[in-house]
Amino acid sequence: MSATTQGRGGATPRPPQRAHGPMGPGIGAPVEKPSNFGPSAARLARLLGPERWLVIAVIVLGAGSVALSVVGPKILGNATTVIFEGFISGTGIDFDSLHRILWWVVVIYVASAILGLVQGLVLNGVTQRTVYRLRARVEDKIHRLPLSYFDRHQRGDLLSRVTNDIDNISQTLQQTLSQLFTSVLTVIGIVGMMLWISPLLAGIAILSIPLTLVIVAQVAKRSQPRFVAQWRHTGELNSIIEEGYTGHALVKVFGRRRRAQEEFARKNEELYEASFGAQFISGIIMPSTMFVGNLVYVAIAVVGGLRVASGTMTLGDVQAFIQYSRQFQQPLSQLGSMANLVQSGVASAERVFELLDSEEQGADPVPAQSPEGDHGRLVFEDVSFRYVADKPLIDDLSLTVEPGRTVAIVGPTGAGKTTLVNLILRFYELDGGRITLDGTDIAAMTRDDLRARTGMVLQDTWLFGGTIRDNIAYGRTGATEEEILEAARAAYVDRFVHSLPDGYDTVLDDDATNLSAGERQLVTIARAFVAKPQVLILDEATSSVDTRTELLVQHAMAKLRKDRTAFVIAHRLSTIRDADLILVMEHGAIVEQGTHRELLAAGGAYARLYEAQFAAPIDEAEPLVDPQAAEGPRETSAKPSRS
Template sequence: MSQANEQKNDQKKKPIRQGFGGGRGGVGAPIEKPRNFMGSLKRLLGYLKPQLIPLIIVIVFAVVSTIFMIIAPKMLGKATNVLFEGIIGKMMPPNMTKDQAIEFLKFSGRDQIAQMLGPMNIVPGQGVNFSRLATILLTLLGVYALSAFFNWLQQYLMAGVAQKTVYNLRKEVDEKLARLPLKFYDSHPHGDLLSRVTNDIDNIGHTLQQTLVQLITAVVTVIGVLIMMLTISPLLTLITLTVIPLALLVTMFVIKHSQKQFEIQWDSTGELNGHVEESYTGFNVIKAFNKHWDMQKEFDEENERLREATFKAQFVSSLIRPFIGLINNLNYVIVSVVGGLRVANGVMTLGDIQAFIQYSRQFTMPIVQTSSIINVLQSTVASAERVFELLDEEEEIPDPENPVVLDKVEGHVKFENVYFSYEPQKPLIENLNLEAKPGQSVAIVGPTGAGKTTLVNLLMRFYDVDAGRITLDGVDIRQMRRADLRKNFGMVLQDAWLFRGTIKDNIAYGKEGATDEEIVKAAQAAYVDYFIRTLPKGYDTIIDEDATNLSQGQRQLITIARAFLANPPLLILDEATSSVDTRTEVLIQEAMNNLMEGRTSFVIAHRLSTIRNADIIVVMNHGRVVEQGNHKELMAKKGFYYDLYMSQFIGTDLEIKSSSDDIQIIS
């Protein structure tokens, strides 16, 4: 897949910016601005439609829970009034009424105390009304319990709503990935795709589960608390409202500057991660050239840069709480002083001022929280846009509605006037004609970038031809379902792909429902059975995620065994023996010759010694077939194939001239 790989290598990979700390964003997190905030947000909320009824219940429960929390300070203020009134009443003579006591205080010149007693419900000589106090406190306890219960209930229901929504979104993305053509994967970095499927969707799920409820709670809290404060004291409410713009200014100032520091931290983290990955993947080379001390020095520099950036980011972002705390405390002092004077003047009760102070502290935090939520929403909508971009990608051409199904595949393959290019401005294959009769082995050779692997991509319909057609037993492969076409092919590629699991499972991947006996026979045919049996657990040995507990040659042999087990009518071998030693190559070549017996086979090879017995050797250069025939015929011509073949055995030097259309062989 040389041309496709060139496209990937040419592409500039940019770091994916998500909220620092798992991609979830937050106060001070680096935010990737969405291009169409409202449109993307509307589309994202559309995924909540199937969960509309549970979502409405969640909103109702969130509102109810918040209302109970808003009621609580007012009730606590009433309890304070009962205590204070009882204490004052106990200190007064029992043979007086409240009005008489107030008149007596005025007559004695204590007018301020008289005014303070005015709004109180005092019974002279009577102490604390514990029965009323108990009723208030029990009711308050019930209010707190109900608030906590509804809060837990809405969190529980919202977790279900969010996870079902994310489940459906992730399922839709997974189904989309299965419908995307190979060219999409060739032109997009795998790390970017992985980030969209994991980090971005997790970011969306976190926001749906937490932020939406927080936003609802914040709005209800602000409105409810404002109403309660106005009912207690419009003057104190006005004082509290003047503090809000100052709190918002401080919040926005800190967020603005902390975002810059978090972006620097994120970049430093990316640089350090890249350095670690580079050091890990190239560990052998680094050791071989004694560069480990240089790499260590570079790591220390990057690590120090990250430490400094992280310190600044955390320091700046941590300023928001002390500043808001200072503003709240200033507000508390002002409200306490003014409220105390109003209590002393008999305008308010002590319980009312206590409740108002609690409300004033509740009032500022939801506003600050809302500004933080807006940042999180920006990050989430940016993540949603990245997921929607994936969902909106052009899919591969659908299978025909009435596909042709071949009952028995003979293996007659023809390329008829085929034109193809990965990029329209860069033609690759032009007017290609090739025929492989049933049972023939076709070897495809040529220099790197000649288009060898491209033929396999076209044959498997990983890509579709731009013009011309490819037929299988006389049927245009575009008239067949891709699954029906591909099940007739067995593939062994140069890059051995194994998944985490047992060796037995990896071999059995080639045939559904394969028996242990069939697996062992396939392994024996691939000359890997002996090696497997030397392992402690034999066929039940677990292959780790990167298959690093096996050598490259051993991995290759297992994939060859997989192809043996599949036993398809057509074979594709792309440098299948490139990673094995010479002795094993001879054995594998013999086994493959037996496997290819009676099957149409396409063999891509650079080592020309492995394809001398092929029925047809197709020599390609720059997407064109320059020669075609068997080994003897092509050697007799002493043309391009002859030069390539001889260069591998007599030490001929290859010189590639960029101004020439062909590779020139200079002896």
């Protein structure tokens, strides 16, 4: 094996993220300004594009239903005229004409109801398919986002966008589209009928339209920012709840329950104030438009009565007109009341669109290259990387790892150990230099190809909902039962699994709390066994197992590492004594390299770390890093791993 190192680098903080911990997000985050309502609403409407023909069908069905319902009052007014004229003339009521009119009214209203029902069914399908496609786009987008995006965003807020905001969009489309089409068509139809019956009375009714629009516009302008704040606070509150729940044991252990309750109460109060303000202001629309409608109703009744008295209008036409005036105000009030739903839906849509517009990870090269062999020779050539542009972390690092060798990486927290292996997996892209696998630049390979050749066991165990068998088989699609059992025996999962009620079919609950921390880690190691990777990365893979199990796992991992290139990140130096090469990292640079015996004999940083762990008390041990060199501001780590 050959290995060369050169480089320089400082202890550079990783990129900042919104400060949060077990207690939730930090205070003082900048308030998001609402985006332009018009473009966001237009973009939301464009989501209906694939359903355009069905949308046209909805409009046609709605137009037919509205036309029939609008004609109904005019025909019913003729029935009133027949009754009134029969009494006034003294000849009696013409019941034959009355019966024909009433039958027509029944037919018209039944046909209108049927068309409205069909419209609702078609519209429901349009809405649900649109939301289905939106959810699929969001899910696909999440898989194309770089790891850095998840470092910068709170998990609870991201979950809120994927669930709450999309559900709110679905509700908005479902409740507003039908009413929107129906209300607009009803207004148009009623205005036409009113102009036909009496242009004078129609003019009185039409005067209320601009007044209603002014009220809606003024109220909407003031309530939209509050709806945006409402959904932003909802996401932040979800973050507090999610982190507080998953870390509830720490909250209790450190006596921070009161602080957790206070922070929850503070964010809950902010959500209450934003929601109350948004609903209260938008709620003004309905009573305001109803007040305008009542004024119009009184004016029409007075003027219509005078015209009947003067003989210029029949009583049936006045009755029909009064009925039209009530129907005329109803869609206007509905349009006004929809303003709060539309604003809330557009505010949620803005949050979802922000996710969809986020910068994606770079596309895989086309055509992609693939290593001809499967030896696992890794070469770092003048590699440079930084999380923040003006704060270098790794500079000009060169390293050659021959196939089948085990390289251990040690150093203080923040030295760049986990960053180094994350670069191998292309979780982050290099700022300079290149990394080759069997002579092929990993940047020229597809990520799927690269990661299919790589297995990784993290210090933070992560198991999915399902059985233990499913979690082991997750390492490789198509793994046989014998391969699963072989991996379980190699990782010593078989030693404890038979004590469980259902053995390998034991279903893991949330966070796999029905297994101990060590048992969970053994399952993740078995998952790596099943994958049979070309390059193996062990990031503190034995940090949660007891000493005896650690020895067993070391033997198992020795078999797993055979004929494979392996990187082992470790703080416990007892786990890496047999490594072919040990790299000591400080400030993103490799400051020492050699075998365990060579580094101890050198008496450098590794020897001081070893002495601190096994020889001297912790308060007397010489620190691995110069305290002055380690001084300086440290930002919250944006990495999931803490190495």
